[in-house]
Amino acid sequence: MYKGIAASSGVAIGRAHIIKKEIEVKKYKVENAKEEIDRLDRAISITKDEIEKIKDASVNTIGEKIAKVFEAHLMILEDVEFINSIKNRIYDDKINAEYAVKLVSHEYAQIFLNMENEYFKERASDIKDVGNRIINILSGSNNNSIANIPEKCIIVADDITPSETAQMNKELVLGVATNLGGKTSHAAIIARTLEIPAVLGLGNITDVVKEGDILILDGDEGIIVVNPDDETVKRYKEKQQKINDEKSELLKYKNIIVNKNGRLIEIAANIGRKEEVDLAIKYGADGIGLFRTEFLYMDKETLPTEDEQFEAYKYVLEKMDGKPVIIRTLDIGGDKHLPYLNLEKEQNPFLGLRAIRLCLNRIDLFKTQLRAILRASVYGNLKIMFPMISGLEELRKAKGILKEAEEELSFQDIKYSKDYKLGIMIEVPSAAIISDILAKEVDFFSIGTNDLIQYTLAVDRMNQNVSYLYEPSHPSILRLIKIVIDNAHREGIWVGMCGEMASDLSMTETLFEMGLDEFSVSPPMILNLKKKLGGTYEGN
Amino acid sequence: MKEILVKINNPTGLHARPASILVKEAMKFKSNIYLIKNNKEYNAKSIMNVMAMGAAMGDEIRIKAEGEDEKEAINSLQKLLEDLKD
Numbered sequence: 329m330y331k332g333i334a335a336s337s338g339v340a341i342g343r344a345h346i347i348k349k350e351i352e353v354k355k356y357k358v359e360n361a362k363e364e365i366d367r368l369d370r371a372i373s374i375t376k377d378e379i380e381k382i383k384d385a386s387v388n389t390i391g392e393k394i395a396k397v398f399e400a401h402l403m404i405l406e407d408v409e410f411i412n413s414i415k416n417r418i419y420d421d422k423i424n425a426e427y428a429v430k431l432v433s434h435e436y437a438q439i440f441l442n443m444e445n446e447y448f449k450e451r452a453s454d455i456k457d458v459g460n461r462i463i464n465i466l467s468g469s470n471n472n473s474i475a476n477i478p479e480k481c482i483i484v485a486d487d488i489t490p491s492e493t494a495q496m497n498k499e500l501v502l503g504v505a506t507n508l509g510g511k512t513s514h515a516a517i518i519a520r521t522l523e524i525p526a527v528l529g530l531g532n533i534t535d536v537v538k539e540g541d542i543l544i545l546d547g548d549e550g551i552i553v554v555n556p557d558d559e560t561v562k563r564y565k566e567k568q569q570k571i572n573d574e575k576s577e578l579l580k581y582k583n584i585i586v587n588k589n590g591r592l593i594e595i596a597a598n599i600g601r602k603e604e605v606d607l608a609i610k611y612g613a614d615g616i617g618l619f620r621t622e623f624l625y626m627d628k629e630t631l632p633t634e635d636e637q638f639e640a641y642k643y644v645l646e647k648m649d650g651k652p653v654i655i656r657t658l659d660i661g662g663d664k665h666l667p668y669l670n671l672e673k674e675q676n677p678f679l680g681l682r683a684i685r686l687c688l689n690r691i692d693l694f695k696t697q698l699r700a701i702l703r704a705s706v707y708g709n710l711k712i713m714f715p716m717i718s719g720l721e722e723l724r725k726a727k728g729i730l731k732e733a734e735e736e737l738s739f740q741d742i743k744y745s746k747d748y749k750l751g752i753m754i755e756v757p758s759a760a761i762i763s764d765i766l767a768k769e770v771d772f773f774s775i776g777t778n779d780l781i782q783y784t785l786a787v788d789r790m791n792q793n794v795s796y797l798y799e800p801s802h803p804s805i806l807r808l809i810k811i812v813i814d815n816a817h818r819e820g821i822w823v824g825m826c827g828e829m830a831s832d833l834s835m836t837e838t839l840f841e842m843g844l845d846e847f848s849v850s851p852p853m854i855l856n857l858k859k860k861l862g863g864t865y866e867g868n
Numbered sequence: 869m870k871e872i873l874v875k876i877n878n879p880t881g882l883h884a885r886p887a888s889i890l891v892k893e894a895m896k897f898k899s900n901i902y903l904i905k906n907n908k909e910y911n912a913k914s915i916m917n918v919m920a921m922g923a924a925m926g927d928e929i930r931i932k933a934e935g936e937d938e939k940e941a942i943n944s945l946q947k948l949l950e951d952l953k954d
Contacts, residue, residue: 403888408914409916440919451919630885668879
């Protein structure tokens, strides 16, 4: 049994199909270098066509962002230095085109791998991806690619590249197991979006598994079992059946509106990337309760522009079609870094310059985001939320900058809607304690339990020596939540919860009784909550 | 042949986006254009060359152009590099 990172939920049982990254390329001498170079040129032109096709197809299946990766691939294929290096190799060393492509793409990949910047490091895999593609076409063998798997199987690979995921046939790929990658890696996100069980970061799974081995892949536990005995297969088949039954059972709740004891409760989705809005819709989210904007910043090597952000916000607002979308302004710092901001290293990052504090320190960056959000406001039902507010002064300052952003847009004659709502996260104990005062300033609260718990109990739950003290149902936490809800209702505003506690089904009843108005959870959890809260009425 | 010295002023240097803008601009000219850093030459029309150069803030880079439109090429690339913001 091998343990990796549980990246996409579900159980898969099937034969292993190993995708080898390093294609074996034979080296041989060629008599006529000119002919070999012509052969290379033809292969490059076929490769271009192929990438163009995948690019067009992927815009529809997995989103524009990934389609952008293929634009980068095309640029590599058109790179004069890259192509000329290959041709020179063929000419000088009289070697076959396949081998020359392999040598040169590895050389370039190595240059990028040696760079400090994470973004550049990742470009190395793009170069190898393009190189392998040309080699496959040159050698006429395309057998070892994800696009051509013969039958239903579990893919075992070093890593899954964007171009491979774009060609993955969902019907045939039962599961994905890789050596590299983590919960937020590209492969993980695609697997979750396509709902293919995945275990990543296994280290050397491609070495220990042989082609055709029977595998059990448990995407919830992060486990791979190789050639299991009948007993184990039976056990996992039952688990698989159970999961499927539960899934189809839960889907019945999709179109239900929770209306319990005369109270309408909103069950919304937390999303981190714009593409995830599809999952939210699929599971019947009543809205987006938390759109984390960090990934817009973290996926890149530099700050996202106003237009880039605007497009992402607009995309989600339009897709939600009038249902509320809460966009949380940048929550960076703590354990989330942006190398390109060159921030000082802090002794206590969780108590340092993070989230709204960072935004108030870097007003340029904050205002760019606010302008982008405001511009998107005309495309749906927008709510803006500030994270980590700890006091009144801070909130007013943030509101002041929001006002400035509005005035700028009005002055420039750029349209935005004034109908948006403004809220704050309650995740610092001080904010919970003065929530009566803060409630007069905003339209809603959303309780972020993860931080509220760690700050209230003074516990770092990643620290194994003290994590036993991390107790979400500690009376102090429940009291704070109750205070926040009561204070909010007294001022006539609503309260949601977007922290992990919202998806803890053992807490659902308590939170409902306390008066919570909205639960925001990861998309698949929506159905569990709708079912749990029950007392429901079928909507449209 | 024309040559000029420019200093990279934007905080993140010649990363992917500015690099691709620069390459696209360089392609508009017929001249051969090179960027020179630490005595090494990089083809300004190659995205991989420009990125591999790894130019960071404060680096001084020479632009060298050779060809019929070398003057325009130098002027345009100089302006582009000096105007980089993020």
